[in-house]
Amino acid sequence: MRWSLSLRLSGVCLILRIVLVLVLALALTGCKAARWASVDGTASEAGTLRADGGEKGGDNKHLRIQAFFDEQTEIVDSFRKANPDITVEWIKADGDFLDGLMSDSPPDLLIVDNGRIREINDMDIFEDLGGALYSGASSMQSWFPELHLEPYRSLDGKKLIAIPKDVPLNFTFYRADILEKYGFPSEPEALARYLEDSQSWLEMAKVLHAHNHWIFSYQSDPVYVVSNSFGYFGRDGSFVRNNESMVAAMDIAKEITESGLARNLNIWDENGKKAIVDDEIVMIYLGEWARNLLQQWDPEQAGHWQMTRLPLGQFSTQGGASFMVPKNAKNKLAAWSYIVHSMGEEAGYRDSLKGKHWYGKLAGRWVTPLDRRAEEIWDKEINEAQYAIDKSSEEILASIEEKVTFALNKDLMNMYEVSGGQ
Numbered sequence: 001m002r003w004s005l006s007l008r009l010s011g012v013c014l015i016l017r018i019v020l021v022l023v024l025a026l027a028l029t030g031c032k033a034a035r036w037a038s039v040d041g042t043a044s045e046a047g048t049l050r051a052d053g054g055e056k057g058g059d060n061k062h063l064r065i066q067a068f069f070d071e072q073t074e075i076v077d078s079f080r081k082a083n084p085d086i087t088v089e090w091i092k093a094d095g096d097f098l099d100g101l102m103s104d105s106p107p108d109l110l111i112v113d114n115g116r117i118r119e120i121n122d123m124d125i126f127e128d129l130g131g132a133l134y135s136g137a138s139s140m141q142s143w144f145p146e147l148h149l150e151p152y153r154s155l156d157g158k159k160l161i162a163i164p165k166d167v168p169l170n171f172t173f174y175r176a177d178i179l180e181k182y183g184f185p186s187e188p189e190a191l192a193r194y195l196e197d198s199q200s201w202l203e204m205a206k207v208l209h210a211h212n213h214w215i216f217s218y219q220s221d222p223v224y225v226v227s228n229s230f231g232y233f234g235r236d237g238s239f240v241r242n243n244e245s246m247v248a249a250m251d252i253a254k255e256i257t258e259s260g261l262a263r264n265l266n267i268w269d270e271n272g273k274k275a276i277v278d279d280e281i282v283m284i285y286l287g288e289w290a291r292n293l294l295q296q297w298d299p300e301q302a303g304h305w306q307m308t309r310l311p312l313g314q315f316s317t318q319g320g321a322s323f324m325v326p327k328n329a330k331n332k333l334a335a336w337s338y339i340v341h342s343m344g345e346e347a348g349y350r351d352s353l354k355g356k357h358w359y360g361k362l363a364g365r366w367v368t369p370l371d372r373r374a375e376e377i378w379d380k381e382i383n384e385a386q387y388a389i390d391k392s393s394e395e396i397l398a399s400i401e402e403k404v405t406f407a408l409n410k411d412l413m414n415m416y417e418v419s420g421g422q
Helices: 003-008 011-038 073-082 097-102 114-120 136-143 176-181 188-194 198-209 221-227 244-259 270-277 290-297 299-304 332-345 347-352 354-361 371-385 393-407 409-419
Strands: 062-067 087-092 109-113 170-175 283-287 305-308 321-324
Touching: 062 332, 073 087, 073 332, 097 109, 109 114, 109 332, 114 321, 114 371, 136 332, 170 176, 170 188, 170 290, 176 299, 188 305, 198 244, 221 244, 221 283, 244 393, 270 290, 283 290, 290 299, 290 305, 299 305, 321 332, 332 347, 371 393, 393 409
Parallel strands: 062 087, 062 109
Antiparallel strands: 109 321, 170 283, 170 305
16 A cells, blocks of 8 residues: 555545555456556647557447546537547536446546645556656647656656646736835836845735735735745655745744734625725736626726736746546546647637746646645744744745654655655
């Protein structure tokens, strides 16, 4: 049994995960050779099939898609039109998406939240989409130029187990009219350059605060702007969030606390949304998808909300979805054909995203099954640390590193061994 299963689950959850892996392992052992022997072609670039491929019993004439959102009707209908001999069944997963893999009719294609990949990338139950049967690695260069693939690989980095459907970068959203009123840059790139300097960011906060405008919802905003650019661990098991960039972000957070520069409102609840409408909160830091949210939350001022890249020269992502093909899928080439078709259908959407210009700036973060546990410790300590004005930023980050590595020490050593870290 893989070490990570015992780390993350207990009781019934552990038993279910063990059963899942054993069932898949037994199924794969008997048909692995036959699967590869039966495939003499690949999915075409146009998204139609050129050869059979899948587990025993699959003829690539039926495609089961399990996703965490409702059916994308236009894409599914156009796929059916391009592939009239393939029936498509769309299943919206309400619970653990892995549950479907234990059924007699497992999905051929999973569409998962990008944040879930880290929870399962240690499990050898997904196809290598960069392998010979598929063309995932090469296709990614046209779909997401210069994007680092590390977050979409297996824990050991050897297999490309996920193809991102979209990669929403984080942005700074701001009220251009209010910034311009008080003499600050309002053109997107000019503002981004201005906010690369931490003291400029703080000066803006102080000037606007004097007029009851706020650019920090919470003291921790700068910490999360920076920390989202990093994972939690390096391949050698080290904690990677104790660095100079994080020290600078923590220094800003401490100044925000001492000067009372945070509005201390959650923009996701009614009070926070009201503060946006009332011109109090005039800057937020979210994924590119937030453009639509701001139009809903503040329709009267929607034309004044603009977006630019993050402060301090940071680049990170938030949200998005990825395709994954289970090893026990019965219709693998139909699944790959759908991936290619879907990516083609949404090419216009991807091209409309401002984030496309900075895919190459995203760090190749290593994501691991231990990230969620590290995140729980991180969030707790960061929320408490921003009020610890008697400690330096270096001391705070060193303390967090110590607590994370102490709590996960044995698991980190196991992960280092399993992942082949250097």
